[in-house]
Amino acid sequence: MLILSRKPGESIVIDGRIRVKIVRVEGDVVKVGIEAPSDVPVHRQEVYEEIQLSNQKALTRQSSPLPKLTAVAKAKIPDAGPAAGPAKKPSLQKA
Amino acid sequence: MKCAEPIERETETPAALPANQIRLPMGLLGFEQIKDYVLLVNPAEAPFAWLQVEANVSLAFIVIDPFLVLPGYQPNIPQGDVEFIGLKEPNDALLLNIVTVHGPNRATVNLKGPIVINRVTRVGKQVILANASEYSIQHSLPVAETAA
Numbered sequence: 001m002l003i004l005s006r007k008p009g010e011s012i013v014i015d016g017r018i019r020v021k022i023v024r025v026e027g028d029v030v031k032v033g034i035e036a037p038s039d040v041p042v043h044r045q046e047v048y049e050e051i052q053l054s055n056q057k058a059l060t061r062q063s064s065p066l067p068k069l070t071a072v073a074k075a076k077i078p079d080a081g082p083a084a085g086p087a088k089k090p091s092l093q094k095a
Numbered sequence: 096m097k098c099a100e101p102i103e104r105e106t107e108t109p110a111a112l113p114a115n116q117i118r119l120p121m122g123l124l125g126f127e128q129i130k131d132y133v134l135l136v137n138p139a140e141a142p143f144a145w146l147q148v149e150a151n152v153s154l155a156f157i158v159i160d161p162f163l164v165l166p167g168y169q170p171n172i173p174q175g176d177v178e179f180i181g182l183k184e185p186n187d188a189l190l191l192n193i194v195t196v197h198g199p200n201r202a203t204v205n206l207k208g209p210i211v212i213n214r215v216t217r218v219g220k221q222v223i224l225a226n227a228s229e230y231s232i233q234h235s236l237p238v239a240e241t242a243a
Contacts, residue, residue, distance in 0.1 A: 052125035089185035093174035
């Protein structure tokens, strides 16, 4: 692993397009600013680990009973065909 | 390699997978090697469905349409994922969020990392939303109290 020393206000450039700047150092907390193109996902490592753990916990036997919900609409998940669509949509990031 | 004309007619079209067969080329986080799934939808089990592991039918994830759970859900799908999944417009996307059953009275849904599926090709990916920090990985579902 490459280890560099940086002072607050100094930056590192990766691949000519990702800039990592040390914004502030407060005790044992380092504030890092990241400028990256929108096609480069930037997340805290914990998010990946959280989702991995969550998936592992969610894997189930198909015979498991489903929970009974009180307040959620009972609409069925549409088949994965092109015609059916939910009422709400995600937003897609554009280049 | 490019061919002037298709050699085998059966494989000519990169056609959509058969109905409700889902391919996740990157697997799920923590299950990167499992790429092929079948989406089992039984109206009697609504709003849940099963994302069954094709190679091992006894294994499955319970999934739910997140917009039923949280009508104000505004998932923002990062551009790299939009391209990977081949989404041309929001209508192309089917979102399934994984449910964890913790016990008879508690179930949660992961709203940070939906499985986003291209309805046309049935290829998808588990995406970490660009606005993941706005959502919980353990969003509680309103589970009815059951007698112990």
